[in-house]
Amino acid sequence: MRKILVSILVLLTALTMFMILKVAFYQPQQEMAIANKAGNAIKTQTTITNYVNIATNQNTAKKVVNQTKNQISNTNHLENKVAKETVPVDNLPVYKISEKNISIPILIYHAFQTPQPKGDSSNLFSTQERFEENISTLLNDGYTFITLEELYQYKKGEIGLPQKVVAITMDDGWLGNFTEAFPILQKYHVPATIFVVQDLVGTPGYFSWEQAKQMYDSGLVKLHCHGKSHIDYSTVSKAKLVADYNETHSKIEEVVGEPVQKIMAYPSGKCTENTKKWLKEAGFEVQVLTKYGTVNKSNQLDLTALGRIRAEQATGKELLRSMKNHNTVRLQE
Numbered sequence: 001m002r003k004i005l006v007s008i009l010v011l012l013t014a015l016t017m018f019m020i021l022k023v024a025f026y027q028p029q030q031e032m033a034i035a036n037k038a039g040n041a042i043k044t045q046t047t048i049t050n051y052v053n054i055a056t057n058q059n060t061a062k063k064v065v066n067q068t069k070n071q072i073s074n075t076n077h078l079e080n081k082v083a084k085e086t087v088p089v090d091n092l093p094v095y096k097i098s099e100k101n102i103s104i105p106i107l108i109y110h111a112f113q114t115p116q117p118k119g120d121s122s123n124l125f126s127t128q129e130r131f132e133e134n135i136s137t138l139l140n141d142g143y144t145f146i147t148l149e150e151l152y153q154y155k156k157g158e159i160g161l162p163q164k165v166v167a168i169t170m171d172d173g174w175l176g177n178f179t180e181a182f183p184i185l186q187k188y189h190v191p192a193t194i195f196v197v198q199d200l201v202g203t204p205g206y207f208s209w210e211q212a213k214q215m216y217d218s219g220l221v222k223l224h225c226h227g228k229s230h231i232d233y234s235t236v237s238k239a240k241l242v243a244d245y246n247e248t249h250s251k252i253e254e255v256v257g258e259p260v261q262k263i264m265a266y267p268s269g270k271c272t273e274n275t276k277k278w279l280k281e282a283g284f285e286v287q288v289l290t291k292y293g294t295v296n297k298s299n300q301l302d303l304t305a306l307g308r309i310r311a312e313q314a315t316g317k318e319l320l321r322s323m324k325n326h327n328t329v330r331l332q333e
Contacts, residue, residue: 092144094160097298104151104296105323106167106288107134108308111205112176126312128180135188137316138166145190147222148263148306152286155301166323168192169288169308171226171265173200178207178215185220195226195265195288198248209255216256223252225264225284234270241275242282264288276304295323 095102109131110124117125138145144162151167153159170177173196185192194215202208207215215221227233228244236244245264253260262283266275269290276287287304294307309322 092162094162096157096160097154097301098157099160100163101297101299102161102163102165103323104161104165104167104298104301106148106169106296106306106308107311107319108290108292109168109170109177109181109312110172111174111312112180114180123310123313125176126181128184130313130315131181132184132187134311134314134316134319135184135190138319139188139190141320145192147191148193148224148286148288149222149261151306152261152263152303154298155303169265170194171267172197172230173206173212173226175205175207175211178211182215182218182221186218189220191220191222193222193224193263195224196248196252197226197230197267198228198251200230213255222263223256223260225249225252225262227264227267230267232268232270233266234272234275238274238278241278245279245284246282261286266290280304293322 109126112126112128112131114127114129116127141164143164143166146161146165146167148167148169150159150161154161168190170181170192171194173194177194181192184190194212196212197206200206201212212223216223225245225248228248233241233244249260249262249264263286264279264284265288271287271289279287285303286306288306288308291305291307292310295309296306309319311319314322
């Protein structure tokens with residue numbers, strides 16, 4: 001019996017020692033395993049955090065890029081707007097309409113094609129080379145190119161103009177306005193006004209609305225009404241006259257995406273005192289006629305009866321002579 005008790009005691013002692021050794025041996029390994037798991041978790045969390053930071057940075061970068069693009073777009077729009085609304089006086093003295101009587105010639109062009117097509121009996125076509133020569137000659141003679149919007153502001157006493165100014169207009173919306181004249185306007189940073197016939201836009205020989213928008217977005221080209229159709233508006237009713245010009249004006253505003261001042265020109269310059277009255281009542285305070293050879297004078301400036309000088313076939317020197325002598329350059333159409 002005594003031997004049995006001793007054996008049990010030895011066995012219990014051995015078991016106790018085994019348990020103690022087991023705990024002593026395995027606990028560090030468990031702690032190490034736990035530590036390793038914790039370390040891995042930390043690493044994983046760090047990796048996730050890094051990915052999150054990267055994603056956040058990418059999103060931030062995208063936001064910065066988008067904001068920068070928007071800022072650039074807004075800046076370009078502002079620059080275009082300034083280009084549209086500012087008279088480039090180049091430190092020249094300017095005069096309000098009440099301060100000095102100045103001449104305000106308005107040139108008229110129609111189509112542009114190089115080489116000039118044969119059989120142009122109406123003398124409607126100019127070439128890119130001739131147009132560039134016209135522009136450079138006038139610039140070298142000290143002329144500042146203005147828009148009809150600026151002429152309106154001048155008439156209202158809101159701005160002054162240099163003593164030597166000139167405005168460029170183009171009638172109908174010929175394709176050459178975009179392909180040949182527009183690059184010259186860009187080269188010399190000169191503004192111009194194109195009077196659009198709505199029904200001709202996008203037809204053979206005429207520019208599209210997309211091309212019109214591209215020119216407008218440059219800040220150099222103004223788009224205004226030349227009628228819905230190229231007809232004699234001096235013979236139509238008041239309702240049709242006003243409806244046609246309002247429709248074309250609305251289409252232009254839709255295309256350019258912003259309000260546009262109501263400025264118009266009559267096809268072939270045909271109008272009456274009634275048409276001028278009716279369109280002025282409809283908001284078209286600036287009306288351009290033909291009245292070829294007329295150089296508008298500031299002390300007699302009638303914005304509803306602006307005359308123009310034909311320029312399609314003229315050299316720069318001929319234009320200067322016509323602008324100073326108030327004579328036509330070529331035969332009327």
